[in-house]
Amino acid sequence: MAIYELRTYTAIVGKMSELVALYKNEGWPTLSKHPPKLVGYFTGDVGALNQLIHVWKFDDDADRRAFWAGVYGDANFMAFAAKIRPLIAEQQNKLMLSAPWGPQP
Numbered sequence: 001m002a003i004y005e006l007r008t009y010t011a012i013v014g015k016m017s018e019l020v021a022l023y024k025n026e027g028w029p030t031l032s033k034h035p036p037k038l039v040g041y042f043t044g045d046v047g048a049l050n051q052l053i054h055v056w057k058f059d060d061d062a063d064r065r066a067f068w069a070g071v072y073g074d075a076n077f078m079a080f081a082a083k084i085r086p087l088i089a090e091q092q093n094k095l096m097l098s099a100p101w102g103p104q105p
Contacts, residue, residue: 003064003095004039004105005056010090016043016050019087023052026080034074037067039105050089057105064095 011019020043031038037056044051058064071077098104 001060001097002104003058003061003097005058005064006092006094006096007054007056008092008094009052009084009088010092011050011052011087012089013050015087016052019052019084022080022084022087027077027084030074030076030080031071034070035067037063055105 009019023041028041037058039055039057042053042055044053056064056067058067
């Protein structure tokens with residue numbers, strides 16, 4: 001059964017544009033070289049200001065752990081991560097399973 005990972009990064013107020021620029025110019029180009037697991041990136045609007053939200057789909061927990069091990073073992077990603085960490089006030093991760101009805105991403 002597929003596992004979905006919802007990651008929400010809350011940027012420090014005033015730093016969202018810098019966070020988005022770093023993801024666009026460095027983060028995504030690096031992540032896109034790894035296996036395609038991303039469902040999508042989103043930015044918060046009403047009620048979720050200063051948030052960068054991403055959803056990932058994995059075959060199972062082993063697939064998830066292998067993916068992140070590969071990403072965290074990538075020197076380019078770690079250099080990018082060092083740049084964005086000072087811009088993030090909070091990070092939340094949630095693991096989810098899809099409901100047994102309705103559309104599946």
